[in-house]
Amino acid sequence: MSPNNAIDPAGGVARQSRRVSNLAHFLTKAARRLKERPALVWGDKSWSWSELDDRVSAIAAAMTERFSVEKGDRVLVQSQNCNQMFETMFACFRIGAVYVPTNFRQTPDEVAYLASASGAKLMICNAAFPKHASACREASPALSAVIAIGEADFGPSFDALVDEFSGRTVPNAAVDHDDPCWFFFTSGTTGRPKASVLTHGHMAFVIVNHLFDLMPGTGPHSVSLVVAPLSHGAGVHQLIQVAAGATTLLMPGERFDIPAAFELIERWKVTNMFTVPTILKMMVEHEAIERYDHSSLTHIIYAGAPMYRADQKRALDKLGSVIVQYFGLGEVTGAITVLPASEHQIDDERHRIGTCGFERTGMEVEIQDETGKALASGETGEICVIGPAVFAGYYDNPEANAKAFRNGWFRTGDLGHMDAEGYLYITGRASDMYISGGSNVYPREIEEKILTHPAISEAAIVGVPDPVWGEVGIAVVVAANGQSVDPAEIAAFLEPKLSRYKLPKRILVWDEMPKSAYGKITKKMIREELERRGELSPAGQ
Template sequence: MRIFEVYKNQKNLEKGHVALKYRDSVVTYEDLASYIDKYAAYFQSIGVKKGDKVAISSPNCPEFIYSYLGASKAGAIVIPLNMMLTLQEIGYIVRESGANTIVIHPDIFQKLDKSNLSSLNIKNLVVLNEDFKSTVLKQGKPYEVDIAAEDICTYLYTSGTTGNPKGAMLTHNNLISDVIALDEASNLGPSDNFLCVLPMFHSFSWTVNILLALYLGSTITIKDSFMPKDIYNTLMNEGITVFCGVPSMFAVLVRMAKKGELKTLKLGISGGAPLPLEVHKRFEEIFGYQIIEGYGLSEASPVAILNPLEPDAVRKVGSIGIPLPGIQAKVVDEDDKEVPVGEVGELVIKGPIVMVGYHNMPEETAKTLRNGWLHTGDLARQDEDGYFYIVDRLKDLIIVGGYNVYPREVEEAIYQHPAVQDVAVIGVGDKLKGEDIKAYIVLKEGESLTKQELQKFLQERLASYKIPKIYEFVAELPKTPTGKILKKLLK
C-alpha cells in the first residue's frame, strides 16, 4: 500500500461517510478520493515527476492533506515544512533536499519577503488561494505512476547536533507499517472522530491524526490552532472520541474540564515530551481513565512504543509503554550489548517503521542505524514486565511544547551577534511546556547587550519556539581544562 491509498482500506463505508470536518465544510470519503486525484493531476500538469521534491508550508486544513497525498500520487517526495521556520531555515531545507516545488498557504505567503523567496530558485510556487482551487477543480484523473511501497515518499527534517537539520527518508511502507501497527494495538474504527489540532507537518500528528484515521475510516475534525476555549467547546459538542496532544495541551484541558462534561472522549494520547505526573493524575480523576503515553521519533515514522490502548490493559504512569506489534526495542550499553532489566542504557529500535537513512548524510546514517538498529540517542530502562521508561537524553535535546530544539543550533545563532563572546544553552523545567530554553551569555569586553535586543536579533534566524525565554549574562562559563563547557554545572 502507498500512503495515497490509505483510505481505501475501508471499502464498506456507507456512501457519504464523513472523512474531514473543517470550519463549516464537510468532506466525504468520496470527495477526498476525488480531491487527491485532482491535486495529483494538477502537480503532473506543472511538470512534477516521480522523485521530484515538493515542499508544503501550510497550517492545518484539508488542502494540506490533498497536497500531500496528491503530490505523493504524482510520484513526488513530500517535504512538510514547520510553519514557524524563518525563510533562512526554509532555504536550507529547500536547497539541501533539492525541492523544486513549494506549496504554500496564502496566510504564510503574505508574510514572506518575496525578494528573498525568489532566491530559492523554485521551479513551481503554488499558493493555495482561490484561483488555485478553481484551477484544481477543473483537473481530471492523473496518469498512473509506477510507485512501489518501498519508494521514498517523504523527507522529515529534524534538527541535528551539528545545528543543521537532517532529512529522515521514509518510504510509503514505513508510514503504512506504523499505521497498521497502531491499528492492531487499538480498538478504533469508522465511528471514531479524531480531533486534529497538532500541526499536520508534525510526524506524530500526520501519522496518527491523519493516516491512521483515514486507514480506519474515521472522521477527522480539523483545527488550525490551539485556542483553549474553542478546543474545549469542540471536545464537548462535536462528538470527538480521540484527542492527540502534547503535554501542555493536556495541562490546559484538565484546568478547564469538569467531571461528566466531555462525554464522548474515550482516548487521549500524549506525545512529544514527558507528561507531568500532576496532569496525569488530574486527567484520570476527571475522566476515569489515563492519558496514553508513548514514544516516537521522526526516524521511526514516528510511533514505536505505546502504552496499551485497550481499556482493560495495564498502563503504567511514567512509562512510555511497550513496542507496537511488529516492532522490537531494547536497551543497550556503549558496545551495543543489551543491558539487564532495570539498568539504564540507550534505547534502540528495529522494524519496518525505521527510516532508510538521512538524505545526503551517509556517516550520520551509518552511525544512527548501526548493527541494524535505530539508535535513538535517548537513555532508557526496561522493567520486568517489558515496559520502557525514558530516563534522560544522550543528546542535549530540549523539548519545548512538543517541538525539538537542539542547543547547538540556538548557540550558533546567538554566536552570530557581534557582542557575544561565549554562550551555552540548556533546557529548564516549565510546568506548562515541559521545558523552556535558557541561554548563559558572556559578552565581549566593552560590549553591551539586552535581552530585548538579542531576541529581536534572533527572530530573523530562528523559529519562535527556538528562541530562549530566559537569559543570564555571566562573566564566564564553567569549562573543562580542554575548553569544553560544563553544562552539568549550569543545570
C-alpha cells in the same frame, strides 16, 4: 534495492520487486465505500470522502500536467493546518511524489534550507507566507514553481487549479516498498534538520501498528480532532484516520483555543485526538473541561515528550481511563513503545511510575552501552530499536546515517533502562545528561521530583559548567495558577528526596516556559532563554 527477478542466494527462490499498495489507496477505498459520509471538517466547511478524493485527483493532475511533477519529485509545503495541506499529502502519494511538510512557524531562511536540502521541485505555500516563497526560490534552483493556498502574487491559486482540473481521474502510481513518500524533517535541536525518509511500505506497517496498538476499534464511526500541526506527528495520526475511514476535524483557527476544542468534542462526539503532554496538561487544567461533555473520547494519544506523573494523575482524574502514551522519534514514526489506557492507573501503587510502556507490536528495543553491547535489565544506556517502523535513512546524508545505525540497530540518542518485564523508562536525551563531581545526572529524575510540589506547574533542568564540580544543574520552574514559589522553599523540599550531587545549584522562577511549535519544552530553547537573560552561569553572573 534488489533488481526485478533477482535470485535469493540463501534459498534460490525467484524474488519479484517488492510492489506495495500506494498509501493513497486508503483514500480511494474510503471514497468508494463511504462516499458521502464526512471525511474532513474545517470550520463551517466539510468535504465528503468522494469530494475529498475528487479534489486530490484534481490537484494531482495539476501537479503533473501543469508543473511536470513526476514520481520521486519532492513537493515542499509551507502552511498552517488547512484542507489544502491535507489534500496535498494524498496528491503527492497518488502520483508517487514525496510530501515534504515544514513547520509553518519556521523563518523564511529555515524553510529555504529545507527547500534546498530536499531538492524540492514544487512548493505549495499559504498566501500568509510570501517571504518564505521568495526565500525558497532564491535558495533552491531546483524549485521550478510555487502554488498559493489562497490569493497571492507569488503563484497560481490552489483552489483555482482544483477547479480547472476538476473531473480528472488520476490513478494511484505503482510503488515499491522502499519508494519514498514523505520527508519527515527532524526538529533540528542539534545542528541542521535532517530529512528522515519514510516509504510507502514502511508507512503501511506504521498505520496498522498504530491502529492495533494505540486506538483499537477506530473506524468509520470514529471522529478525530486535530490540535497539532499536520506537518509532523499529527499528520501521521490523520493518515491513520483516513486508513480507518474516520472523520477528521481541523480546529477553526490558527491558535489553539481550548474552549473551542471542547465544544467540537461535544458537538461531534470526538473519539480520539493526538497531542503532546503540555497541550493535554493545558486542556485538563482549563475550566472548559467542566462545561462540555467529553465522554465520547476513547483514546487521547500523547507523545513527543514524557508526561510527568502529577500531570498523568490530573488527566486521569478529569478524563478517565482514555489516555495512551507512545514513545517514538520521527525516524521510527512514533512506533517504539506504548503504554495503553488500561495501564494508566491513578493509584501510584498500581501504576508503573515513569515508564513509557512496552515494545510496540513487531518492534524490538535494546539498551546498549557506548560500544553497542546489550545491557542487562535495570542498567542505563542508549535506547536502540529495530523493526519495520524504522525509517529508510536520512536523505543525502551518509555521515548522519553512519552515526544513526550500528549493527543494524537505530540509535535513538535517548537514554533509559528496561525492567525485567520489558517496560522502558526514559532517563532523558544523551545530550541532556550532565556530569557533576564525576557522577551522571539525568534531569528528568529531578524534574519529576520538583513536579510533586503542589505549587509547581512546569520544570526543566539544564547542566552548566562549574569550576568546582565540572557541571551543576540550573532548575527553571513555572508556578501553578494562583501559586507563589519561593526558590529556597523548593530547594528545602528537594533536599531529602535527592542525593546532594543531583540538587540544582540554582532555582529560577519564570512566568512561562519557552516551547516549540509543537508545544514541547526543549532544553535548547531553555538554554537560549537563560543566555538571553544572562543567567547561564551557575552563579547567574
